[in-house]
Amino acid sequence: MTVYVAEIFGSGIAAFDAASAHEARAHLTDEGFQRDLIVMQSKGRPLWDGVAEIHVRIATPEESVIWQTGLATATQSTDFPGDRTRHVFLVPVVDPSLERSVDDDDDDDRD
Template sequence: MTVYVAEISGRGIAAFDAANDIEAKAQLADRGFLRDLIVLQNKGRALWDGVSEIHVRMATPEETEIWQTSRAAAIPSGEESDDEGRHVFLVPVIDPSHDKFDDDDDPHDDDRDGD
């Protein structure tokens, strides 16, 4: 397997493994992955605008190391995984849809009911 990167506007966004270039390009059509690119944000902006071209390229050694480290952390020692194609984001991301349902982070929650 080779590690590839989905690149948007010249920036490596996500690393993943694939058997070859054709399979890597096919992964860019995955609906779940495309949804993540539209929903997840970096620096207050969506990773992808839904229009810009997404390029696929081979990962740099640094990107490959990030992917391998993430994969190793996700798989307990000694266990095999058929986790082929798992995407590892190369930029910090947040999911703003989680914030809409999470009131536990509001420091004023305890004060709303009065003294």
């Protein structure tokens, strides 16, 4: 397997493995992968707007190391989906759907 990178606006966003360039291009159309790109945010902005073209290229050696390290960490999780194509984000990401709303007022909510 070769490690590929999904690139948006010239920036490497996510690395994943695929058996061929054709399979790597097909991964870009995966609904789950696209949903992750739309939902996940970096620096307060979605990784993908749902419209911009996503390019695929072979990962650099540094990106391959990031992918291998991220994959090793993920496989240690008990809920790791081993039957899916795995991608590792190359940029810091936040899933805003998992963030709790913060109640930052000073009252104790006993109204």
